Amino acid sequence: MRAFQALVIVAVLSGAATLAAGVTAMRPVLGIVLPYLALAVFLAGMVARVVWWARSPVPFKITTVCGQQRSLPFLRRQPLESPFTGWQVVGRMALEILLFRSLFRNTRTELTPRKNLAYQPDKLLWAGALAFHWSFLVIILRHLRLFLEPVPRMVGILESVDGFFQLAVPTFLLTDAVIVAALLYLLARRLFNARVRYVSLAADYLALFLLLGIAGTGIAMRYFWKVDLVSVKELALGLVTLRPVLPEGVGAIFFVHLFLVSVLFAYFPFSKLVHMGGVFLSPTRNMANDNRARRHVNPWNHPVPVHTYEEWEEEFHDKLVACGLPLDKE
């Protein structure tokens, strides 16, 4: 039901874009106004979100420790699971962000027929998530070809690596297949894993359908309904150089693609996609487990009522005397 809601939203959006792309007067809106607007919303929204997070202090150092602490020299430490220095924290964060270290731990809990609990390694989610994110990143970088002139060498290299399998013309790009496969896996998981389906919101499907729509239209343009790349680059360069132009002869499908991208960008700061920024700020991961060695300061550490020794001694005075424990005040 929630998946259906999300599907309808993406279908309506795509349909509207297709119709609008057919109307000449709407093309500047789809090709210029909305992309600028979306970018503005994205940038302002993300900055606002990060500033909002950062405005609250981190009152305690609540590292989730996943390995042996640094204590006695003869015990083997695990600096990447229990970082003690700043560099070790950087190492731990790099593993999280680049390789999804924590997700790699994933297991599946099962109650066997003999009523034993078993924990099977379950790396599929890790693989799917990693495949999606990395191919997404590569695809974004490949898009720089459209926005930059001359095309940076790095982008060219990336593309030739990506196109390693020269199976067809135009060169088949590995990431195109990977991102679709990964997104379909993540979607299938949401739909068919009963527990994940139970917790999924419409918003969770929305992100996946939007991305599938974007990837789908992109791939269609490349392999099936080819668009005039020279015109597209003209448009893209116009956007970047703030001298927007709207060349003739760009296919309708391009406008659908661009529109969905705009929607994704504008939606980004108001959705769970902000995890892109949040992952860097997660207090259980981005601090060292050096609590007892270096004091962490809490800016709002307000005074609280306490029960002092003097009050305690007064309250239990007679009993202290009777059992012979020493007193401060006679």
Added chain:
Amino acid sequence: MKKTPQELLQIEYRPPRREWMDPHVDFEARRGTWSYPAAPKNLEYLGLPNPREWSPTDEDWKLPDDWKEIVHKGFLDLLDRFRSLKVFMDCCVRCGACSDKCHFFIGSGDPKNMPVLRAELLRSVYRKDFTTAGKILGSVAGGRELTLEVIKEWYYYFYQCTECRRCSVFCPYGIDTAEITMMARELLNLLGVNINWVVEPVANCHRTGNHLGIQPHTFKDNIEFLCEELEDVTGIHIEPPINKKGAEILFIVPSADYFADPGIYTFMGYLLLFEHLGLDYTLSAYASEGGNFGLFLSHDTIKRLNYKMYAEAKRLGVKWILGGECGHMWRVVHQYMDTLNGPAGFLEVPRSPITGTVFDNAASTKMVHICEFTADLIHHGKLKLDPSRNDGWKVTFHDSCNPARGMGLLEEPRYILRHVLNELYEMPENTIREQTFCCGGGAGLGNDENMEMRMRGGLPRANAVRHVHEKHGVNILSCICAIDRAVLPTLMEYWVPEVRVAGVHEMVGNALVMEGEKERTTNLRGEPLPGKEA
């Protein structure tokens, strides 16, 4: 417990048809899975809001008239003070990696015990009240109206999380549902919706110095009694110093260690160790609690209770503090105390007077874990040990949640155990170290009225113990936590009755060869040693 283990094991992991956004909880039908509310006298003593008699089964929970506004303002205040809350509210992608990592979910199959949904109970209200999308789109964006039913649901599920942080290990963003539970409990506290098993120990501790409400003369009596027992076993007479000014080290233990079986044997182990070393230390009848149930109530109560440790160290003029075997105590000491109650500039960087080792990992907090202290002693060959005295025990080690995931104290107890006994077997790797499973009774949930949920939550731990029991004949579960020692015996009795529970320093005490001791014929429990049966 009315239900048999076989009945309890009929667990359905497939979620029900009913949507989770429906908050209704039938407290009457779910007796045995929730804890009784705080008695008004305890709230009054602590000066906490809305003391009154009430029961979760009542229709009317007697909340303040403006309860909604109180929660809303309280939520804003928490968001202002804790970045963790903001980030954790915003970043969850509902990937479900955490969903089957919680012992309460594994033992009950209740979908709202999946950490992700437990957090969504709060997050849905956050979305509705504090996010653009939620304000406009409501439930389509995952927003949920804050109603009385939601408060009741929070009470049920946020007092069904032991703040063990296992979920946080698996989350790609480190989202810590324990932190979210702590926030929810702060909010519930504003309405006087809290449980007695948390509030009463806090009130006791505030007044007498310890959770159990033991007054100074009884404190002294208890310890003298334990020393008599110890003399029976070893022939050695010990008089531990109490409130002694000018001692080098202040030693603080969880109160259950000098009060209840089997913690008392661990306490005897500490005493023997210090006697063996001739350590210059003192106990305190004022700082007579290492644990801190304030952790399960609010950040303010953490600070209120933990104040005594540094205050007493200062008054007595000691150089540094040594802490006993306790789980949540060490979460507080390691991650909160210095920040809240420090800096402790009046103390010195801890240095073992026996080995000269400087504990620079505790350079600021100035408090050392007894397992760090003892492991160092063993490494330097300062202890005379006879591991064969523990030969009756086939041991496995249970990592307590907080020392494991809160500080990374994993190898120290294992190092000690390997030197004081001969048979140590590890449970399966997904159930120990940073992935360890909770005892099911932490965070104030270890009370009797909550027994069914305790047995369910403890199932993953018990199941792993059963595994090593069947495979290696393990007959004792060793741990470094007072709550473990209080609740695991009941858990074992229910799921693996052949296995008993002990602290690590009980094993140390058994193995220590003391100068001038009589021939030991029994262990610290007074049970015959292997080969010495009469």
